Amino acid sequence: MRAHEAGALHADISKQGPAWLRTPEDVNALMPALWPRSVTRGADGAVAVAGLSVRDIAAEFGTPVYVLDEADLRSRCRDFRAAFPTEDIFYAGKAFLCRAVVKMIAEEGLHLDVCTGGELATALSAGMPPERIGFHGNNKSVAELGRALDTGVGRIIVDSFTEIDRLTALARERGVRPRVLVRVTVGVEAHTHEFIATAHEDQKFGFSLAGGAAANAAFKILDEDVLELRGLHSHIGSQIFDASGFEVSARRVLALQAQIRDARGVELPELDLGGGFGIAYTTQDDPATPQDLAKRLRKIVDSECAAENLAVPHLSIEPGRAIVGPAVFTLYEVGTVKDLDGLRTYVSVDGGMSDNIRTALYDASYSATLASRASTAQPLLARVVGKHCESGDIVVKDEFLPADVQAGDLVAVPGTGAYCRSMASNYNHVPRPPVVAVRDGQARLIVRRETEEDLLALDVG
Structure with missing residues (x-):
């Protein structure tokens, strides 16, 4: 048995072999690439983060709970x-x-990208300097744009001709000159799920490069001379591992930059290549390090600028998942275990698609481990499912857990920092879980658990 197969079944089950080929030690193992850097399994068999046992976390905060390793996030x-x-x-x-x-x-020392008024409000309320905030979004309202101008947001990424007109009018009224970037749809087919690919032509974001809209947007901003056009922006999607998409995107965006220079005599000083850098959700994923990404992106930009005889613009990137995704795991309690006569075993936990919609929405794969104890039982092929009234309420599609997994056990799912709490819902009127940050053996609540009172407070009928 190869070590990298330990503790998770993540791809084609037939290629990985039956459960009896895996030992209890394999299933108890924690793959470092999947977990926050401080996570260990203690002498008592329980998983600990930053020296704090998940048993203690569950006892104090309940389950399900998102557990954030603060030192891990900061280190990323x-x-x-x-x-x-x-x-x-x-x-x-x-x-x-x-x-x-x-x-x-x-x-x-990082900047912050927001895409709604609510995200902007959160950023400002936490003291983020507005000049370090970028504002995205394909349908920013007049009120949202007005607030961005009034608070001094550092840059706005414009996404439509309507938005250019809207922002130009607001800027004239206020006598300000906001910095903007034009979001360019470069026609790159990113190797990812269709719902999180954002640079192909048939989707809602940005100005089409092939159709000439991107160039016309830049010319419109320059000719009206109310907004300060700083540069171009491209984002090809999320959970990207192959750098070739960034290479194609950079080449096309910089060609547009050269076209703008040739047509208007303006060489734009900035370029944003977006984010979408992939992380390891399973042992099958092999993400690049930030150092590798930096080396590749600089090489791409330097090469394309040389080819177009352009000065190298000031580069920006937008990692989100790559920073917060691996820094968080979700802790659940097992409620029932159901064996379907050897066909499959269903391990039901006290959360589900309301706290992690990605498995149902994107067919995403996750790992899981028995977290409250180690086990000497033989591995069992299981499906970790939630408590919601949907057959698609799946947390982890296929995973090897100990055959003695039972009600009351704690199960942890790593890699849940990105798009789990942010996309969480109240489906079936289930309150959303809390977020707990752990550092140096101490836990603190940073987002409290919703209550039934919270749900009823909104119901004014």
Whole structure:
């Protein structure tokens, strides 16, 4: 049995063999690439994060609960800062945003990308300097744009001709000159799920490069001379492992930059290549390090600028998932275990698609481990499912857990920092879980658990 197969079944089951080929030690093992860096399994068999046992976390905060390793998140911010020392790093707040996280990324020297008025409000309430905020979104309202101008947001990524007109009118009224980037749809087919690919032509974001809309948007901004056009922006999707998509995107965007220079005599000083850098959800994933990403992106940009006889623009990137995703795991309690006569065993936990919709929405794969204890039982092929009234309420599609997994056990699912709490819902009127940050053996609540009173408070009927 190969060590990298331990503790998880993540791809084609037929290729990985039957459960009896795996030992209890394999299933108890924790693969470092999947977990926050401080996670260990203690002498008592329980998983611990930053020296604090998950048993203690569950006892104090209940389950399900998102557990954030604060030192891990900060170290990933520093990894990107070290790899991109002269570039601007915008943490993509849509991955997960709360005031505590805003404060952490601000203290680590990162900028922040928001895409709604609510995200902007969260950023401002946490003290993020507005000049370090970028504002995305394909349908920003007049009120949202007005607030961005009034608070001094550092840059706005414009996404439509309507928005250009809207923002131009607001800027004239206020006598301000906001900095903007034009979002360019470059026609790259990213190797990812169709719902999180954002640079192909048939989707809602940005200005089409092939159809000429991107160039016309830039010309419109320059000719009206109310907004300050700083550069171009491209984002090809999420959970990307192959750098070739970034190469194609950079080539096409910089060709547009050269076209703008030739037509208007203006060489734009900035370029944003977006984010979408992949992480390891399973042992089958092999993400690049920030250092590798930096090396590849600089090489791509330098080469294309040389080919177009352009000065190298100031580069910015937008990692979100790559920072917060691996820093969080979700802790559940097992409620029932159901064996379907050898066909499959269903392990039901006290959360599900309301706290992690990604498995149902994107067919995403996750790992899981028995977290409250180690086990000497033989491995069992299981499906970890939630408590909701949907057959698609699946947390982990296929995983090897100990055959003695039972009600009351704690199960942990790593890699849930990105797009789990931020996309959480109240389906079946289930309150959303809390977020707990752990550092140096101490846990603190940073987002409290919703209650039934919270749900009823909104129901005014």
